[in-house]
Amino acid sequence: MRRVQQWLTNLRFFELPKFSKAALPPFAAISPKIRVSSVRGYVDLIDIHGVAGWVLNEHVALDELAVHITIGTEYLGSARANIEAPDQIDLGLPSNARRFRFRFPHTISYADLPRVEVTEGATNQPLDGGFEYFRSYLAKKYATPELGGPYCLFFEASANPDPLAKHYHVTVAGDIRVASERASHVQPCADGEIRARLTLGLPTRGRAEGLWFYSPATNLGFRYEATIAEPSDDLIVVNLSYECDGTPFTMPLTAIPVGDLGTECATSIPEPDMIKRVIGHYWDAWTSYVVGGWTNVVHLDWMCQKYLERSLAELDTILDWGCGCARNTQPLIKIAPGARIHGIDIDPVNIAWSKQHVVGATFDVSGLFPPLSFANDTFDIVYGLSIFTHLTEPTQDLWLAELRRVLRPGGIAFLSYHGEAAAYSREFSVDMIENYRQRGIEDYVVDDALTGVIEKEDYYRSTFHTTDYLYHQWSKYFDIVGIEPMTCGHQWFAICKKPS
Ligand SMILES: C[S@@+](CC[C@H](N)C(=O)[O-])C[C@H]1O[C@@H](n2cnc3c(N)ncnc32)[C@H](O)[C@@H]1O
Secondary structure, three states: OHHHHHHHHHHOOOOOOOOOHHHOOOHHHOOOOOOOOOEEEEEEEEOOOEEEEEEEEOOOOHHHOEEEEEEOOEEEEEEEOOEOOHHHOOOOOOOOOEEEEEEOOOOOOHHHHHHEEEEEOOOOOEOOEOHHHHHHHHHHHOOOOOOOOOEEEEEEEEEEEEOOOOEEEEEEEEEEEOOOOOEEEEEEEEOOEOOOOOEEEEOOOOOHHHHOOOOOHHHOEEEEEEEEOOOOOOEEEEEEEEEEOOEEEEEEEEEEEOHHHHHHHOOOOOOHHHHHHHHOOOOOHHHHHHHHHHHHHHHHHHHHHHHOOOOHHHOOEEEEEOOOOOOOHHHHHHHOOOOEEEEEEOOHHHHHHHHHHOOOOEEEEOOOOOOOOOOOOOEEEEEEOOOHHHOOHHHHHHHHHHHHHHEEEEEEEEEEEEOHHHHHOOOOOHHHHHHHHHHOEEEEEEOHHHEOOEOOOOOOEEEEEOHHHHHHHHHHOOEEEEEEEOOOOOEEEEEEEOOO
16 A cells, blocks of 8 residues: 555656635535536546546636535545646547546545545536546556456465365365456366366455456356365366367466375475565465465466477476575476476575575575576576566566576566556556556556565566567567466466577
């Protein structure tokens, strides 16, 4: 929240001339609501911090135009509508309308957003457009790229061993995006069999308000529960099978270690604050670290097979770039036992833990900027999960060139980014979205997760890219051969191939 506030301050969105409430009549004294055809207006921007829009009343002098803002019966304040917007006349704004902006005296909840009412100052007549209008305006203007098949926006997965029956109950539940016009017959399989039907259309489990651009956002929830008596392996993989434009596809949804592998994984887990630093949130170590790591690596294996036509087990050298506390490196070591695996990170604490607790890979602290100590053309793949989501544009360019240098010709860097779904699901305002769309990258918000851990405290950012930006900018360094949604979360992968 602090970061979002700082962000708003940076944008100076609400830094407009201060308006004195005393200049307007107290709310109770405002005239009763009468519909007057000379009044028009829209709320075209609303978030939990404030509201903005335009208003027109032909019977009121332009410099007297004002609005009142309420939530239910609570009067929040009034604002002069005195901002001229000549550039919006072409977009249909009447020339005698004036824009207003109003910052709420306190942050309001998402649940209260639809209850915000803005009325014209002289008549107290509600403006004829509101939150719904704003959302459909944005949704139309900024379509979110459809990435083909279904993908999860948020989920949790677990498999609880039943020691008496020796059964595993697998549960996967969360929110799933199914591009229904293209993808159909969506069905998970656990350990190779369907076992149970998938329930779709449940209430959205994450923040439905934040997923407004996936209409209808309120019923994206899914649940899948299956019982496995004797798994064929000590890694239960849940795959999602579906058809897209009539062609069948399968992609991994999650992977849960059980039996001896599960026991072994549970012995090498770092402290919660180290895990929090690399994933930003924390449910419990098992879900966040073990199931999260295995899910990521099984997904990486699937991407390798798809784009490199080799599985992880067939590779010689792998760089886990930004490995944190080895969440993904540990399953990588198991899944690709013949490969030389290197984990590097700028976080010396997490690297020290990894060196001490993880066998089978080398770990090193990286500088904040290139070069790396590896020779040219060293790696078959580079895996960068949620690293470019934290770098400024100039720093990214340096690292893109360096990763290209250390990759073998024909090798692939799998680099995740916060794309449109991640950007639009934040506490949005038109200014933020416009800024992100225009530049194609947003990199100015400092993420304080590494404060006290690295020296340059404004190095680590919260960064968002448009998919178009990647195709334009990153293709200076790599051939972008695909975009893949991550099976969990809002990050998407850019598949960056070094030309042979
Ligand atoms: C969100 S965490 C992800 C960690 C890990 N990939 C995972 O999924 O658990 C981002 C990591 O990138 C590291 N990082 C940031 N900039 C880096 C850079 N230039 N080189 C290497 N690591 C970096 C951070 O220290 C942090 O551990």
